[in-house]
Structure formats: C-alpha cells, structure tokens
Amino acid sequence: MTIHVPNIKLNDGLDIPAIGLGTYTLNGFAGVESIKSGIEIGYRLIDSAFNYENEGAVGRAVREASVPRDQLRICSKLPGRHHAYDKALRTIEESLLRADLDYFDLYIIHWPNPKQGKYVEAWQALIEAKKRGYVRSIGVSNFLPEHLDRIVAETGVAPSLNQVELHPYFEQAAQREANAKHGTITESWSPLGRGKGDGVLEAESVKAIAAEHGKTPTQIILRWHTQLGAVPIPKAGSREHQQENLDIFGFELTDEQMRTISAFSKDNKRLWNQDPAEYEEF
Ligand code: NAP
Numbered sequence: 197m198t199i200h201v202p203n204i205k206l207n208d209g210l211d212i213p214a215i216g217l218g219t220y221t222l223n224g225f226a227g228v229e230s231i232k233s234g235i236e237i238g239y240r241l242i243d244s245a246f247n248y249e250n251e252g253a254v255g256r257a258v259r260e261a262s263v264p265r266d267q268l269r270i271c272s273k274l275p276g277r278h279h280a281y282d283k284a285l286r287t288i289e290e291s292l293l294r295a296d297l298d299y300f301d302l303y304i305i306h307w308p309n310p311k312q313g314k315y316v317e318a319w320q321a322l323i324e325a326k327k328r329g330y331v332r333s334i335g336v337s338n339f340l341p342e343h344l345d346r347i348v349a350e351t352g353v354a355p356s357l358n359q360v361e362l363h364p365y366f367e368q369a370a371q372r373e374a375n376a377k378h379g380t381i382t383e384s385w386s387p388l389g390r391g392k393g394d395g396v397l398e399a400e401s402v403k404a405i406a407a408e409h410g411k412t413p414t415q416i417i418l419r420w421h422t423q424l425g426a427v428p429i430p431k432a433g434s435r436e437h438q439q440e441n442l443d444i445f446g447f448e449l450t451d452e453q454m455r456t457i458s459a460f461s462k463d464n465k466r467l468w469n470q471d472p473a474e475y476e477e478f
Contacts, residue, residue, distance in 0.1 A: 198238060199237075199238050199442050199443055199445065200445060201213045201214055201215060201238060201240070201442065201445060202214045202445065204381060204427060206333055206356035206357060206381055207354060207356055207378075207379035207380065207381075208333050208356050210269075210301065210302075210332055210333040210356065212240075212241050212269045212301075212302075212357075212381075212427065213239075213240045213241045213269065213427075214422050214427055214445075215239075215241070215418065215422065215427065215428055215429070215430075215441070215442060215444070216239065216240075216241030216242060216243055216269070216271075216383070216427060216428075216429040217231065217234040217239040217241065217242050217243065217429065217430070217431070217432070217438065218243050218385070218429040218430055218431030218432075219231060219242060219243055219244050219248060219250055219253075219254060219431060220245075220248050220431055221248075221431070221433075222250055222253060222431070222433060223248070223249060223250045223253055224250075224253060225253075226433075227250050227253035227257075228253045228256045228257050228260070229257075230432075230433045230434075230438075231253060231254055231257035232257040232260055232261045233435045233438060234257075234432075234438050235257060235258070235261035235263050235268065236261055236262070236263075237435065237438055237439055237442065238442050239438065239442065240263070240267055240268055240269055241268075241269040241271070241427070241429070242254055242257075242258075242268065242269070242270050242271065243271050243359075243429045244270070244271060244272045244273070244295075245272055245273035245275070245306055246272060246273060246274065246275045246278075246287060246290075246291055246294075246306075247273070247275045247306065247477070251272055251291055251294040251295040252294050252295065252296070254270060254272075254295055255294070255295030255296045255297050256296075258270060258295075258297065259296070268301070269301040269302060270295070270297065270300055270301050270302070271300065271301065271302035271303070271304065272291045272295070272300055272302075272303055272304075273303070273304050273305070273306035273337060274287055274288065274303065274304070274305050274306055274318055274321075274322070275287070275306055275477070275478060276306065276307055276309040276312065276476060276477045276478040277478040278318075279305075279309065279312060279314035279315060279317060279318040280314055280317060280318075281317045281318075281320060281321045281324075282321075284317070284318050284321030284322070284325075285321050285324060285325060288300075288303055288321070288322075288325045288330050288331065289330065291303070292330060299329060299330060299331060299332060300330065300331045300332070301331070301332045301333060302331065302332070302333050302334070302335060302356070302357070303322060303325060303330070303331040303334055303335075304322075304334065304335040304336055304337050304355070304357070304359060305318050305319065305322065305335075305336045305337060305339070306337050306338070306477055307337065307338045307472060307475065307476065307477040308336070308338060308339050308340070308343045308472055309476045309477065309478075310343065310472070310473060311476060312476070315339075315343060315347065316346060316347055316350050316351070319334075319336070319347040319350075319351060319353070319355075320351060322334040323351060323353055333356045333357075334353075334355060334356060335355040335356045335357040335358060335359070335380070335383075336355045336357075336358050336359075337358065337359035337360065337383075337385070338358075338359070338360060338361075338470075338472040338475075339355070339358050339360075339472065340371070340374075340472050340473060341370070341371065341374035343472070344358065344374060344375070344378055344380065345374075348378055354378040354379055354380055355378070355380050356380065356381065357375075357380060357381040357382070357383050357427070358371075358375045358380050358381075358382060358383070359383040359384075359385050359429070360375075360382060360383070360384070360385065361384075361385055361386055361466055361467070361468075361470065362382065362384035362385070362386075362387065362421065362424075362426055362428075363384065363386055363387055363388065363389040363396070363417070363467070364389070364396045364417060364420065364457050364458070364460035364461060365389060365396065365460050365461055365463070365464075365465050365467060366461060366464060366465055366466055366467070367424070367458050367460075367461040367464075368382070372424065372425070372426065376425075381425075381426075381427060382424075382425065382426040382427070383426065383427045383428075383429060384421050384426045384427065384428045384429065385429060386467065387417065387418060387421050387428035387429065387430050388414060388417060388418070388430055389467055390467070396413075396417065396457075396460055397413045397414060397417065398413070399413075399460075401456050402416055402417070402456075402457065405449070405453050405456065405457075408453075409447045409449075411444075411447065412440060414430075414437075414440060414441060415440060415441070415443065415444050416449070416453075416457070417457065418430060418441055418444045419444045419447065419449055420449060420454060420457045420458075422444065422445075423448070423449055423454055424454075
C-alpha cells in the first residue's frame, strides 16, 4: 500500500514531506538496510548528522533505493566542535564525501553551544555552503528564540527549519511560535519520547483515542505532531514500525483529543535535561 504523505513548503521554496525518518543508531550495513527499507516504503525525508557517524549508511541507502535522488530530502548536521567558519565549510564538504552525495537537501547546525559563542559564524558558513551548491536549504536545531533572533538580525537570513525536542511531555508552544515568527518550520526530534515517552504510549487516555480511530497510540502521537504543524522524524529500525509510523494521514484528531495529548506537557519537561542554553554538544 502506498501512503500519500503531504508536503510542506519551507521559507526558501523547498518542499519537504510532513514526516521524516530519524536515523540515530542506524549505522553500518544493518543501518543501510533499515534506511533503504524506509525509503522503499515511502519516507522521503531522512535525518542524519555528522555526529551520528552514519552519513555513509544514509548515502549508500540513497544510492541503492529505487527512488530518484531528486525526490529525496537528505539532511545532515554540523557538530559543535566545527562551528568556526572555515572548519564548518570543510565539515560540510567532509559530510558530502562521507555520504558520497553531490549535495544535501538540508544541512542544519546541531546545537547552538552558546557558551562557545560561534553559532553566528557557523550560520554564515551554512549561508556560504548554500551559495556554493553544497546544500539546497539551511536550518538549525535546538535554537532557542534568542538564538534565532540573533542569527536573523546579524545575517538577514532566517533558517528554513528548527529541529527541536518535542513530544507530548514537551509541547514547546512558545518555541513553535518563535519559529513561526521567522517563517521557520518546527521539526520534532524524539517525537515518541524515544519510544518510552515516560508512559504516554501506555496512557489510558491515549489508548482510548487510538481505539476511537482504529489506530495505535504511536500513530496518535505522530498525528498530534502533524496537527501542531510540526514535522516528526521518528526513528524506527524495523519495517513494521516504519510502516505504522507513516500511516497517519487518513484521519483527524479533534480539538479535544489534541488538548488531551498536549495536557501531558503540564510540567513542560525536557526528557533528558538538555536545555540548549546550557547543554553543549561537540
Ligand atoms: P523517537 O523517534 O522518539 O523514538 C525511537 C524509538 O521508538 C526507537 O526505540 C524505536 O524502536 C521506537 N519506535 C519507533 N516506532 C515505533 C512503533 N511504531 N512502535 C513502538 N516503538 C517504536 O526517538 P529518537 O530516535 O531520539 O528521535 C528521532 C530522531 O530525531 C533521531 O533518530 C535523530 O534522527 C533525531 N534527533 C535529533 C536530535 C537533535 O539534537 N537534533 C536529538 C535526538 C534525536 P525501533 O527502532 O525498534 O522501531
């Protein structure tokens, strides 16, 4: 069965699908097979990162899957240790070499690392990488509203997307609003709270919503993301989970059901205590 996934237009004109495949821990030959399976069943947006050490697996899956390259949206991320302008450009070149691709569709700054104070430089390097044709669209990840405001004020260029922690325990209303102010799409990392979600997938209220729609709790949570206007990128290694996660476009949650799921955010909690104002990733 082919699932129709709607597209979303980024502020620079590039279309991306409303759901993508996370790939953290999908490495090596097994990783290639999982990512290839994802592409074959309909994922067109594939998330990766220099620091996941799987750009090679992603690139191999892209070449082996029977989907034309221009229909895919491949994303990688700049690590914190390479924010300096020249290093950032060389790192993007190295990412391309690792993946053995001619270009990335998206390249994003993985974390702002504000204490290092180099994320504006990194953003200028991404702007240059786009001019050079290394990447079609540039964005950020884990940027708080003040980080977004600063790069836009200093360069005049708004990111096409901001990939942030977002799941029912952390619905990120203020962050989503700050992204929207710049025309920046919100992408949700750990959309399932890493599959455990502190119990949200087992919660009776979510099971009841799932039963009403004839869906699984996982599908309900992923649908919640898309109705918030965010793009979830669930990681799933097995074809079964990948298929289940993609099949979320034939039904609609009511406003009340949306509120029930958002209510898990009452403590507004980052599940791994990774506040971008403090947390550093190199
Ligand atoms: P996640 O997608 O919330 O959860 C992944 C876990 O859920 C895996 O253990 C997976 O198991 C399980 N799962 C997936 N589909 C399922 C289903 N239908 N039923 C039951 N279990 C299911 O967590 P994540 O990997 O942390 O986040 C997703 C992606 O976001 C990452 O892979 C990465 O690409 C990106 N990310 C970015 C950042 C950042 O700083 N920018 C940080 C974290 C993550 P199976 O594999 O066995 O299916």
